[in-house]
Amino acid sequence: MGAVIKVGMADLKTGKAPDILTTLGLGSCIGIALWDSQTKIGGLVHIMLPDSSKIRNNSNIAKFADTGIAELVHQMEKLGVPRRRMVAKIAGGARMFEVSGKTSVGNIGQNNAIASKAKLKELGIRLAAEDTGLNYGRTVELDCNNGDYIIKAVGKPIKKI
Amino acid sequence: MGKFSFDNINGMYFDILKEIGNIGAGNATTAVATMLNLTLEMKVPKVELIAVEDLGSAIGPEEQTIVGIFLEVKQDISGSIMFLMELEPAHYLVDRLMGVMGGVGGSKGADFSDMELSALKEIGNIIAGAYLSALSSMTNLVILPSIPYISVDMAAAILSVPAIQFGQYGDNALMIQTKFGADRMIDGYFILLPDEDSYDKILGSLGITL
16 A cells, blocks of 8 residues: 655645555645656646746745646656656646636636646646636545546546546 | 735734624624524634645635635725635524525535525625625725625635635735524634735724834
8 A cells, every 4th residue: 555645735745656646625726746657656736826926925836837847847857757758637726616707716727727737838748638627626636556637526426537 | 016914914913803803703793693583692703824725724624515605895905705614504504594584494414405505695695794894894995795606615625715815925814713603603714815905905094004
């Protein structure tokens, strides 16, 4: 049995099979999972905001899509995973309240998803699957054994991407 | 950009915010008591600064299903307010309200009928509205709430909304916990989320300069 490694809000962790990396109750935040099928090393970052350069207080790099993804990639590289082998899956970015998409609360989830995908593209990492948007919270688990990204939501069947 | 940040908050500002919380929660309790035709007491609310990263588990476990009611506010200040409670008190309040209105409640767990959801929205609306009107009369600021929005979902997912809003300005969030009740006590949580400049306005209108 591997460890179940919990990733908090604005936090990132790496693990290796048979570990499972999990983050609980993603709302408008995004959980970006990276995985390498050869070493079975995985990483998970739980970002809250799209862009660190737009925020005055940006010391926690795991809080932002741009710096959080860059740091996770860096940590995986240090563990010996070349960037070209990393595959990404993302989930979250919900609009928890049906407020207008023009307000900051209304579109933050969508902006987080857009920024996460843009950063992955910039770094040349393939996005294999995503489960983003809509209006509900998600708990995610990255299974380092096989790269499955398991998504649980209240009152919905468990999903695997 | 506003000067206010919860990261450099001092005792006096904290006391003022706590007092706003106190009066607001008192008003909200009275409003609920009137609506439900109950005699309610309120305990002095607890005001806490919580690290943004810990907000998701501040009420209970991250995956516990809770009820969140969210209103945007605008006019002299802009931002939003959230009222949160656990499922069980939410059902209690809805059943009371449906009873008063001659309807039928009785759902359990995370299930609420459309009618119950709309009753719950209305309860949240009245509670948050009473809170805002206290804030408004203390500060002489005009504060207009939007219609209420509701979410019944995992605590961390609902709380990601205020965490993200607070997270734009600093590392801490302000949460006001209130207890009210008669035969039974109900725990509710307010999170006031003024946009950054609005905190300066609130404190400024109370004669506090930062």
